[in-house]
Amino acid sequence: MSGRARIVAAIVAKDLRALTRDRFYLIITVLGLVAYVAIFWVLPSTVDETIEIGVHQTGLDRFIDQLGDGQGLTVTSFGSADALRAAVERGDEVTVGVSFPPEFLDRVRAGEPTTVTVYLGGEVPDAVRAVVAGSVRELAFLAAGELPPVTLPAERVVVLGEDRVGNQISVRERARPLFAFFVLVVETMALAALVASEIQARTASAVLVTPAKVSDLLVAKGILGTLLAFGESLVLMAAIAGLSSYPGTVLLLLALGAILVTGFGLLAGSSGADFVGIVFWTMAFMIPLAVPAIGVLFPGSATGWVKALPSWGLVDGLLRVSAYGEGIGSLGTQLVALAVWCVVAFVAGWIVLKRRVVRL
Amino acid sequence: MSWVNVGRILGKDLRLGPRSPILLFALVMPFLITLLVRGVFGGLFDSMPRLGIVDLDRSVLVAEARELEGIDVRFLDDPDELRRRVEAGELDAGLVLPEGFDVALRAGERPPLDLFVAGESLASERLIVAIGTLELVRRIAGEPAPVEVGVVDLGEGGLDLTTRLLPLIVIYAVAVAGGFVPGASLVEEKEKGTIRALLVTPASMAEVLAAKGVLGVLLALLTGVGVLAVNAAFGAHPVALVVGVVVGAVMAAELGLLVGIWAKDTNTLFAAWKTGGIVLFFPVVFPIWPELPQWIARLGPSFYFLEPIFRVATEHAGLVEVWPELAIGGGICVALLPVLAAAGRWLERSMASGAGTPEEAGVAV
Numbered sequence: 001m002s003g004r005a006r007i008v009a010a011i012v013a014k015d016l017r018a019l020t021r022d023r024f025y026l027i028i029t030v031l032g033l034v035a036y037v038a039i040f041w042v043l044p045s046t047v048d049e050t051i052e053i054g055v056h057q058t059g060l061d062r063f064i065d066q067l068g069d070g071q072g073l074t075v076t077s078f079g080s081a082d083a084l085r086a087a088v089e090r091g092d093e094v095t096v097g098v099s100f101p102p103e104f105l106d107r108v109r110a111g112e113p114t115t116v117t118v119y120l121g122g123e124v125p126d127a128v129r130a131v132v133a134g135s136v137r138e139l140a141f142l143a144a145g146e147l148p149p150v151t152l153p154a155e156r157v158v159v160l161g162e163d164r165v166g167n168q169i170s171v172r173e174r175a176r177p178l179f180a181f182f183v184l185v186v187e188t189m190a191l192a193a194l195v196a197s198e199i200q201a202r203t204a205s206a207v208l209v210t211p212a213k214v215s216d217l218l219v220a221k222g223i224l225g226t227l228l229a230f231g232e233s234l235v236l237m238a239a240i241a242g243l244s245s246y247p248g249t250v251l252l253l254l255a256l257g258a259i260l261v262t263g264f265g266l267l268a269g270s271s272g273a274d275f276v277g278i279v280f281w282t283m284a285f286m287i288p289l290a291v292p293a294i295g296v297l298f299p300g301s302a303t304g305w306v307k308a309l310p311s312w313g314l315v316d317g318l319l320r321v322s323a324y325g326e327g328i329g330s331l332g333t334q335l336v337a338l339a340v341w342c343v344v345a346f347v348a349g350w351i352v353l354k355r356r357v358v359r360l
Numbered sequence: 361m362s363w364v365n366v367g368r369i370l371g372k373d374l375r376l377g378p379r380s381p382i383l384l385f386a387l388v389m390p391f392l393i394t395l396l397v398r399g400v401f402g403g404l405f406d407s408m409p410r411l412g413i414v415d416l417d418r419s420v421l422v423a424e425a426r427e428l429e430g431i432d433v434r435f436l437d438d439p440d441e442l443r444r445r446v447e448a449g450e451l452d453a454g455l456v457l458p459e460g461f462d463v464a465l466r467a468g469e470r471p472p473l474d475l476f477v478a479g480e481s482l483a484s485e486r487l488i489v490a491i492g493t494l495e496l497v498r499r500i501a502g503e504p505a506p507v508e509v510g511v512v513d514l515g516e517g518g519l520d521l522t523t524r525l526l527p528l529i530v531i532y533a534v535a536v537a538g539g540f541v542p543g544a545s546l547v548e549e550k551e552k553g554t555i556r557a558l559l560v561t562p563a564s565m566a567e568v569l570a571a572k573g574v575l576g577v578l579l580a581l582l583t584g585v586g587v588l589a590v591n592a593a594f595g596a597h598p599v600a601l602v603v604g605v606v607v608g609a610v611m612a613a614e615l616g617l618l619v620g621i622w623a624k625d626t627n628t629l630f631a632a633w634k635t636g637g638i639v640l641f642f643p644v645v646f647p648i649w650p651e652l653p654q655w656i657a658r659l660g661p662s663f664y665f666l667e668p669i670f671r672v673a674t675e676h677a678g679l680v681e682v683w684p685e686l687a688i689g690g691g692i693c694v695a696l697l698p699v700l701a702a703a704g705r706w707l708e709r710s711m712a713s714g715a716g717t718p719e720e721a722g723v724a725v
Contacts, residue, residue, distance in 0.1 A: 031635045039642075044649060049482035072487035089514050108506050115508040127408045127430030127488050133509045134491040140507035141498070148494055149465055149501035150473040160447040160454075161479030168482065171649070186634065193627055283385065287393075 007212045011220035012227075015194060019228075032186065033232065036179050037239045043175055047168035050074045051128055054094035054119075056084045059105050063142045071165060073135075081117070088119040095121035096132050108143045116140075169323045174297045176242050177318035181293040181311060183233045184257050185286050188265040191225035192278045195269025195353065204357050214357055218266075218350055225262030230255055242322045249321050249328045256338045257314040263345025264289075270353040292316065310345060313338030361570065365563045369571035373545060386541050386579060390533035390587045408432040409485035411492070412442045412451040417461040421500050431492045443476070452481040453489040465501050473497070523674055526593055527644040527666045533587045534608040535640050535662075538580025539616030540633060542572040546620035547629045556711060565708040569700065572620070573613045580609030593673035600679040600686075601672045607689040608665035614696040615640070615661075621703045643667075664689030 020026065052074045055064065064075055078084040081099040088097040097119035101107075107114040116136045120129055141148070198204040207217055233254045237243055243250055268281040292312040296319045306312060317334035320326040328335070410432045415422045416439075425433045436442045439456045446454040456474040464471035475493055477486050498505070546569075549555035558568055584605040588594060594601055619636065623629035643666055646657040657663045668682035668689070679686075 035635065035638050039645070042652070044652075047482070049484050051484045051487065072483035072485075085512075085514070104507075111506065113508065114506075115510050118509055118511045119514055120511060121514050125408075125430070128484075129511075130428075130430030131488040131491050133511065134495045135487075136509050137505040137507060138491055138494055140505060141503075144506045146503070146506070147470070148497070149468070149470060149503060150494075150497050151470045152473055152475075158476035159479050160443060160476050161449065163479045165483045165486075168480070189630070193630075197627075283389065 003211075004213075004216060007210075007216045008220045008223065011207065011212065011217060012224050015220065015224045019190075019194075029232065033183070033236055033239070036183065036236060040172065040175065040179055040240045043170075043172040045170050045172045047170050049165065049168055051131065052076065052094055052096070053132060054078050054084050054087055054097040055100070056081050056097070057100040057104070058102050060100060060139065060143070063139050066142060085119050088121045091121045095124050096128060098132065098136055105143055108140050109145070111144070171297065173323040174319065176237075176240055176322050177296055177315035178293045179240060180233050180237055180242065180254065180257070180318055181290070181315055183236050184229045184261045184314075185282070185289070187225070187229035187232055187258075188261040188268065188285070189278065189282045190228060191221065191262060191265035192269035192282055194224075195221060195266060196278050199270065199356060208357070214354055217357065218354060221266060221353070222259075222262055222346065222350070225265050226255070226258045229258035229261050229265075233258065237322075242318070244322075245325045246321050246327050249331065250318065252328070252335070253314055253317045253321065253331075253338070256335070256342050257311075259342040260310060260314065260338065260345050263342065263347075263349040266349025266353045267345070270349070270356040307337070310338075310341035313341065361564065361566050362562070365567040366570045366574065369558065369563060369568055370574050373571060373575050382541060382544050383579075386537040387583060389536065390529060390583050391590060393529055393532060394587055394590050409452040409481065409488050410434060410450075411489050412436050412445060412454045414439045414442045414454070414456045416459050417457045419457045419462050419500075421457060421462070421496055424496050424499055428492050428496065430488060446476055446478045449478045449480040451478065452485045453477040455493060462500065465497060468501075523593075524647045524650075525644075526591060526673060527647050527670050528641075529587050529591065530584060530605075530608070530669055531641055531644050531662055531666060533583035534580045534605065534612050534665075535616075535637070537583040538576040538609045538612030539619070539640075541579055541616070542576035542613055543616035543620030543623070543629055543633075544626065545575065546572050546617065547623050547626050551625055559708075559711065565704045566701070569617055569621075569704050573610075573617055573700075576613030576616055577606075577609040580612055581605055584609060588669070588673065591673075595672040595674070596676040597672055597678040600677070600682055601669060603679065603686060604665050604669040604672060604682070604689075607686055607693060608662065608669070610693045611661060611665065611689060611696070612640075614693060614700055617700060618696070618703055621700075621707045661689075661692050664692060 050072055054076045056078045057064070064073075076094055078087060078097070084094075084097040084099055087093045088095060099117045099119070101114060101116070104114055104116065118132055118136065120132075198207075204217060208214065234251070237250060237254065264282075264285045268278050268285060288309055289311040292306050292309050293315045295306055296315050307316075313334040313336075317331050317338065320331060320334070408430055411425075411428075412434050413422065413425055414436050422435065434451065436445070442451070442454040442456065445451045454476050458471070458474065461471055473493065475490070477489065481489075546555070549558070549568075555568065559565065581602075585602065588601060588605070619629060619632050623632055639660060640662045643657040643660040643663040646652055646654050647670060657667070664685045668677075668685045671677040671682055675681075
């Protein structure tokens with residue numbers, strides 16, 4: 001090991017000792033991780049993609065089957081209109097009910113007026129309210145033997161992209177990058193606090209009267225921050241089954257993510273006058289960085305400007321690998337964007353902290 | 361206890377407070393989060409399927425489509441761009457109206473419907489879009505439905521996700537302003553040693569704690585009521601809402617002071633919030649995902665002010681409906697008072713014995 005490497009290693013070891021001596025910090029870190037893991041496993045693991053309706057009808061089964069093409073609609077039959085209405089009012093079995101009068105089919109075929117009653121309970125979204133009424137009208141057209149006024153594609157609709165009906169990505173799967181992001185951000189604060197305390201206590205100056213140079217100190221802080229963030233996020237990903245698909249790619253993304261947040265940690269640490277200031281600056285960085293992390297919870301929501309944010313490559317990459325099973329080959333844009341931001345954040349953090357340390 | 365002394369300490373904190381970034385953080389951040397949720401994510405939390413339409417026919421269907429219920433309709437110029445956005449999942453479905461579509465439709469020629477859906481769209485969203493589109497074209501074709509649909513509303517409409525995120529914004533506003541600020545203020549006084557200076561004046565520890573607590577309650581009220589106003593969530597019974605915020609503010613201030621009394625420095629204080637905050641924050645998860653077992657939320661103390669606030673804001677509930685939860689919340693606040701008094705006496709004894717000094721807190725002065 002060269003002289004410089006030995007000095008850097010000594011500073012890293014000193015900082016690690018300082019952190020591990022803080023039993024409270026260790027306990028809190030472990031408890032925090034346990035809490036994140038527990039919350040992750042409580043999140044819904046399936047996606048309910050059907051509209052559940054209760055129906056009271058006679059002789060309409062084949063039309064109802066045609067309507068949903070067997071997908072998107074789950075029908076529960078009720079023996080009477082009163083039973084259906086009571087079930088909708090209770091809201092435990094169905095929240096939407098459609099009651100067809102017994103003479104519905106005959107009247108529609110005869111072109112005579114008839115009325116179908118739709119019962120709507122609470123918690124029914126506008127989209128479902130509209131589609132139920134529309135479905136009833138469409139069913140009446142089908143029953144009357146009237147073809148749609150347009151020619152529908154052979155398979156009713158054309159699906160673009162991988163058809164995920166029945167195989168949707170759950171909220172739990174989508175939330176995985178969000179949890180990794182939060183763990184990384186929390187470590188940003190830990191590093192920022194360490195840096196700020198060295199500046200406040202002027203121990204950074206004390207280190208510089210030894211053979212250590214400013215660059216050694218900065219490299220040591222960078223390595224320490226990256227190790228902490230990477231280590232903790234790695235433990236989290238292992239505990240939330242985030243390493244089951246392309247673990248090498250996940251490790252690469254986490255490593256880049258750790259470097260990214262270390263850059264912001266150095267910035268926050270050198271900018272903050274005290275711990276409260278660090279919290280303020282870290283939050284100032286975190287808010288925009290959190291936008292892509294929350295955005296991945298909602299498919300297709302990331303617009304162009306969101307993709308320009310530093311954390312987009314990290315969270316989108318993690319989502320694609322861990323939830324969609326995509327390999328490194330399809331993550332070119334994400335990895336390049338993340339790597340560029342890593343360089344920008346790290347260089348900015350390095351410059352600002354260097355100026356601060358030199359002025360001490 | 362002298363309330364004059366409490367007022368003087370409070371006045372000092374209010375004068376010096378604006379110099380601290382934490383105050384700015386506590387006051388500004390809830391509104392920034394509101395902006396983020398409403399402005400950036402508002403559209404994302406909309407559960408309506410997104411249908412893109414490219415109209416190459418100047419079709420009358422476009423005007424009708426704007427009125428479609430339950431579908432978020434967007435208009436584009438380029439069919440290729442529409443296909444790209446559907447394939448990327450930015451839209452749930454796409455519809456291209458070719459030239460001559462309206463004429464063919466009205467002539468009964470049954471023109472092909474160029475409708476396509478995103479692979480990631482839900483089966484229910486596909487059904488909604490398909491039914492909505494068919495209804496539209498039947499309307500243009502002039503085909504009256506052979507049935508009347510009578511809708512019987514047996515409950516109130518569901519809540520969108522933006523509304524369901526309201527407890528998150530409220531708890532953030534109340535917990536940070538009401539809990540973190542007085543806790544941080546107390547710890548800062550311990551770190552800098554100014555609390556000792558205060559205690560050699562006629563002010564007692566109880567008065568110091570009361571002043572910090574009142575500061576937290578005032579700030580929490582300001583931010584709590586402020587974010588509710590910004591989110592247009594006052595409901596039909598604003599008094600019930602304010603009572604809910606008061607309960608939350610007092611509870612947050614008491615918990616914040618307890619943590620502040622215990623924490624030896626700001627690092628410890630923050631670490632305690634980092635983990636202990638989960639206890640305060642976890643009940644907000646349950647309105648976001650109503651399918652989770654809702655009883656779990658009742659295990660968190662913040663449930664007893666968040667739930668009433670949420671019901672007043674979204675269901676227009678009044679005090680009559682929400683008083684049981686508010687009473688439990690008030691009971692928790694009352695139960696915390698003797699704990700706080702005991703903690704205050706412990707801190708006083710610790711300081712008298714030399715503990716709690718800046719040196720003890722590990723701060724260079």
